[in-house]
Amino acid sequence: MDPIREHALLLTRRHFFGRLATGIGTAALGTLLNPALLAGLTAPKRVGGLPGLPHFAPKARRVIYLHMAGGPSQLELFDHKPALEKYHSSELPNSVRMGQRITTMTSGQSSFPVVRSLFKFSQHGQCGAWISELIPHIASIVDELCIIKTVNTEAINHDPAITYIQTGFQQPGRPCLGAWLSYGLGSENENLPAFIVMISNGKESDQPLYTRLWSSGFLPSEHQGVQFRGGGDPVLYLSNPPGITAEMRRRLLDSLARLNQRQYEAFGDPEIPTRIAQYEMAFRMQTSVPELVDISKEPAEVLELYGPDVKKPGSFAFNCLLARRMAERGVRFIQLYHRGWDQHGNLPRRIREQCQDCDQPSAALVKDLKQRGLLDETLVVWGGEFGRTVYCQGKIEPDNYGRDHHGRCYTMWLAGGGVKAGLVYGETDDYGYNIVENPVHIHDLNATILHCLGINHERLTYRFQGRDFRLTDIHGEVVKGILA
Secondary structure (H helix, E strand, O other): OOHHHHHHHHOOHHHHHHHHOHHHHHHHHHHHHOHHHHOOOOOOOOEOOOOOOOOOOOOOOEEEEEEEEOOOOHHHHOOOOOOHHHHOOOEOOHHHHOOOOOOOOOOOOOOOEEOOOOOOEEEEOOOOEEEEOOOHHHHOOHHHEEEEEEEEOOOOOHHHHHHHHHHOOOOOOOOOHHHHHHHHHOEOOOOOOOEEEEEEEOOOOOOOOOHHHHOOOOOOHHHOOEEEOOOOOOOOOOOOOOOOOHHHHHHHHHHHHHHHHHHHHHHOOOHHHHHHHHHHHHHHHHHHHHHHHOOOOOOHHHHHHHOOOOOOOOOHHHHHHHHHHHHHOOOOEEEEEEEOOOOOOOHHHHHHHHHHHHHHHHHHHHHHHHHOOOHHHEEEEEEOOOEEEEEEOOOOEOOEOOEEEEOOOEEEEEEEOOEOOOEEEOEEOOOOOOEEEOOEEHHHHHHHHHHHOOOOOOOOOEEEOOEEEOOOOOOOOOOHHHEO
């Protein structure tokens, strides 16, 4: 066929409208390859993001999300229930349980004996919050915290529950919170990703975490989280292969960009500029990331603040310190996962170990942000995908017991930009099993996080398969009672 005739046949109506955007895309691509093209214009305060966002003046500019994967027991940490002393080993009343859906791990039990916590609680700070002896460092910062005791979710198993709180839906495939913020607000540092993920492990960590938890879903792939590793190169392929210099790499990327430019001009595929942007970001990260993860110049008193594990790459303490360094450098959303909170048995021993990993670094992060003047503009979130039951899984043994998953009420805390400090919000019944006042669904929590960043959760949407999707689906109310 005549090549001219073949090209003319390609110009369908859809292709015509695709080509219509080429000029804009080419200009955007040009600025990626040569930022000096726009040097005469006022430099933007951020890289990427949507026009018109934030919708209103934000209280926070970034989020550090400390996700305790597995479901920390609120009854051992934050939700003090002295009445359990008299209820200990008695059967959980049907009037309290109310036919709740439970997991297969306890559905076969013939009885549901109530078990008290082995750990002592005491009041702390001017707010008088009751905090467990397991977390003395977090107890020391309670006047900086907004403790929510009534977070709730319908999910009762790990994978749908963690997917739900991260993406607003129990089934995989939708963008997570970090991806939505990258898409809506962009980054404040062109040399680092807007969304970074780090994972640390407890001493017993058998619950898997899938990369789709930090996926961009149906959003452009540039908004997915970039995972930092605990050993070797922090990011895969950060170093050039043997024999490849930085100059050679630059020439390779320039040649590749020209080829992709031709493809984009021919087909207008929006993923092509995304791919170029990712190549360019990877090149810039070869310089920015080694400097970021080098903590050798941190003052001794700062390292001591985070605890003895801070110099171990991949530890929770090390990742918390990196999170502060990322916040300083304008990373929009920093997600830390710490595995090992799924304590169906040996809970007293295992939760002690988890708290030894997480208590001091969590508190140090808040203190460090505050002393640097960053806490007011950084929202810190701490919590898991659900909590634990008041009844024992299996039999109660002396100084030993386990608890099953419980989504009907559990505790999370927030600190920093946009939320009230020194506040305990919501209340549960004497069993710590049901909510008495001020419920906060996970959709409400996500709506409130977005609100702190100046985003109306109902207006941050993306059209996919003929429908406008959002993080909170068709639900969610901003929890005004916790807002500063």
